[in-house]
Amino acid sequence: MSIRVRFAPSPTGYLHVGGARTALFNWLLAKKTGGTFVLRIEDTDRERSSDAHTKVILDGLTWLGLDWNEGPFFQGAYGDRHRADAERLLANGNAYRCFCSAEELEAQRKALPKGAAFKYDGRCGRLSAEESTRRIAAGSPSVIRFRVPTGEIAWDDAVHGRISFQGHDLDDFIILRSDGSAIYNMAVVSDDIAMQITHVIRGDDHVSNTPKQIALYRALGAGEPVFAHVPMILGADGKKLSKRHGATAVGDYQDMGILPVAMRNFLALLGWSPGDDLEILSEEEMVRRFSLEGIQSKPAVFDTAKLEWMNGQYLSALSASELREPVRRQLDRTGATVAPARLDSLIDAVKARSRTVIQLADQVAVRAEASRITEDDRATALRQKMGDSFNTSLRLAHAALAGIPEGEWTADRLVETLKTTATEKGVKLGDLMQPVRVALTGSTVSEPVNELLVAVGREESLKRLS
Numbered sequence: 304m305s306i307r308v309r310f311a312p313s314p315t316g317y318l319h320v321g322g323a324r325t326a327l328f329n330w331l332l333a334k335k336t337g338g339t340f341v342l343r344i345e346d347t348d349r350e351r352s353s354d355a356h357t358k359v360i361l362d363g364l365t366w367l368g369l370d371w372n373e374g375p376f377f378q379g380a381y382g383d384r385h386r387a388d389a390e391r392l393l394a395n396g397n398a399y400r401c402f403c404s405a406e407e408l409e410a411q412r413k414a415l416p417k418g419a420a421f422k423y424d425g426r427c428g429r430l431s432a433e434e435s436t437r438r439i440a441a442g443s444p445s446v447i448r449f450r451v452p453t454g455e456i457a458w459d460d461a462v463h464g465r466i467s468f469q470g471h472d473l474d475d476f477i478i479l480r481s482d483g484s485a486i487y488n489m490a491v492v493s494d495d496i497a498m499q500i501t502h503v504i505r506g507d508d509h510v511s512n513t514p515k516q517i518a519l520y521r522a523l524g525a526g527e528p529v530f531a532h533v534p535m536i537l538g539a540d541g542k543k544l545s546k547r548h549g550a551t552a553v554g555d556y557q558d559m560g561i562l563p564v565a566m567r568n569f570l571a572l573l574g575w576s577p578g579d580d581l582e583i584l585s586e587e588e589m590v591r592r593f594s595l596e597g598i599q600s601k602p603a604v605f606d607t608a609k610l611e612w613m614n615g616q617y618l619s620a621l622s623a624s625e626l627r628e629p630v631r632r633q634l635d636r637t638g639a640t641v642a643p644a645r646l647d648s649l650i651d652a653v654k655a656r657s658r659t660v661i662q663l664a665d666q667v668a669v670r671a672e673a674s675r676i677t678e679d680d681r682a683t684a685l686r687q688k689m690g691d692s693f694n695t696s697l698r699l700a701h702a703a704l705a706g707i708p709e710g711e712w713t714a715d716r717l718v719e720t721l722k723t724t725a726t727e728k729g730v731k732l733g734d735l736m737q738p739v740r741v742a743l744t745g746s747t748v749s750e751p752v753n754e755l756l757v758a759v760g761r762e763e764s765l766k767r768l769s
C-alpha cells in the first residue's frame with residue numbers, strides 16, 4: 304500500500320519552525336517512498352482561524368519548497384462526516400449522550416478532594432436508553448461522549464518505541480458538542496480515515512491525544528496508522544523554543560536573509576540524523592537518507608549561529624545567478640541602486656564572506672554606492688592606531704594606482720603594483736592594504752584588496768581613496 308502522510312496545521316498563527324519541520328518530515332517520507340503528501344488546514348476553531356494565517360502557512364511551505372500532492376483541504380468542510388462518524392459511535396454503543404450541564408460538571412469538579420484532577424465520572428453513560436430518549440424529547444441539550452474502553456491502549460511509536468496508556472486513566476471525552484460540531488480528536492480521526500492516512504507524523508505535544516485517537520479508530524472499525532511523534536525544539540537555554548528566544552516564524556527567517564534551501568537543510572537536522580556527520584545535504588541526498596528511524600527521541604536545540612553558518616555555506620556554494628533574485632529583492636528593500644550589469648560580479652566578490660542575504664546585499668551596495676559605507680568599530684580603531692601613517696598609505700596607494708589605465712585594472716596588475724609600492728616605500732604590505740580596504744568599504748574585512756578594487760572599479764576606487 305502506498306504511503307499517505309499529512310501536515311495538518313491549525314491556521315491560528317504564523318508557520319512556526321516546529322510546524323515547518325513537521326511538514327518537512329512528512330514531505331521527506333512521501334518523497335522517499337513515492338507516497339502522497341496531503342495538506343489539511345484544520346480551521347475548525349472559527350474564532351482563532353483566519354484566511355490570513357492560512358495564506359502565511361501556505362506561503363511558508365511554498366518558500367521552503369515543500370510542495371503537497373493533495374489539498375489544501377479545509378477541515379471545516381467535513382462537519383457532516385465528523386457528525387456522521389460520531390453518530391455511528393453512538394449507534395454501535397461506543398459513545399453516549401451526556402446531558403450534564405456546565406454547572407453540573409462544575410459542581411462535580413468542586414466535590415472532588417483538593418488537588419484531585421477532574422475526570423468525568425461517566426454518569427450519563429449509565430442512563431437507560433429510555434431515559435436518554437426521554438431527555439432528548441424534552442429538549443435537554445446534550446453532547447456526545449466517547450466511551451473509553453478499559454485496559455491498555457498502546458502503540459509502537461516510530462520515534463519513541465512502545466508507548467502505553469491505561470484506558471481507565473482517560474475520561475469519557477466529548478466527541479461532538481451540543482451544536483453538532485466535532486471536537487479535535489474526533490475530527491482528526493474522521494479525516495485521517497477518510498483521507499486514508501497511513502503515517503501520522505506530528506509533534507510530541509500530541510502524544511496524549513494518541514490513545515484517544517487509537518480508541519476511536521478501533522471503535523470505528525478502521526485500521527490505525529503508524530504514529531511518529533517528533534520531539535520538541537528547544538532554545539539554547541534548554542527551554543521550549545518560544546518568542547523569548549527570538550524569531551520562531553518561518554517568515555522571520557526569510558526576512559533575516561536566510562535562503563530557503565539552507566532553512567530546509569537546517570530544519571531537517573533538527574531532530575533527524577542522516578546517520579553520519581554530514582551537515583550540508585542536497586534535496587536528493589536528504590530524500591535518499593531519510594527514515595523515521597533516523598529521527599531522534601530527545602529534543603533538538605535550535606542553534607541560530609549554526610543556521611547562519613549553514614546559510615553562509617549555501618551562499619558561497621550557489622552561483623551569482625541563483626542568488627540574483629533574493630539579493631535584488633533586498634537591494635530594492637533598502638533602496639540601493641546597483642546596475643544590473645554589475646550585479647553578478649559584485650555578488651561573486653562578496654558571497655563567500657556573507658552569512659545572510661542581507662549582509663550580502665549590504666556588501667554589494669557598499670561596493671556600488673559610496674553613500675552606503677558606514678565605518679565599523681575595527682576600522683575606526685585601525686585609523687586611530689595608525690594615526691598619520693593611515694593617510695600616508697592612502698596617498699601612496701592613490702598615486703600608484705592612478706597610474707594604471709582602465710584597460711589594465713585587473714586583479715593581477717593591482718596586486719603587483721601594491722606590492723612594488725610597499726617595497727619601494729618601505730611600508731609593510733598590510734599597512735598599505737588595510738587603509739585601502741577601510742577607505743573602500745568602511746571595514747577591515749573584505750575579499751582580497753586587489754579583487755575589491757576590481758569590484759568597486761577604477762574611477763570609484765580612486766575617488767574613495769582621495
Ligand code: GLU
Binds near residue numbers: 311312505
Ligand atoms: N491541527 C493540529 C495542530 O496544529 C495538528 C493535528 C495533528 O497533526 O494531528 O496542532
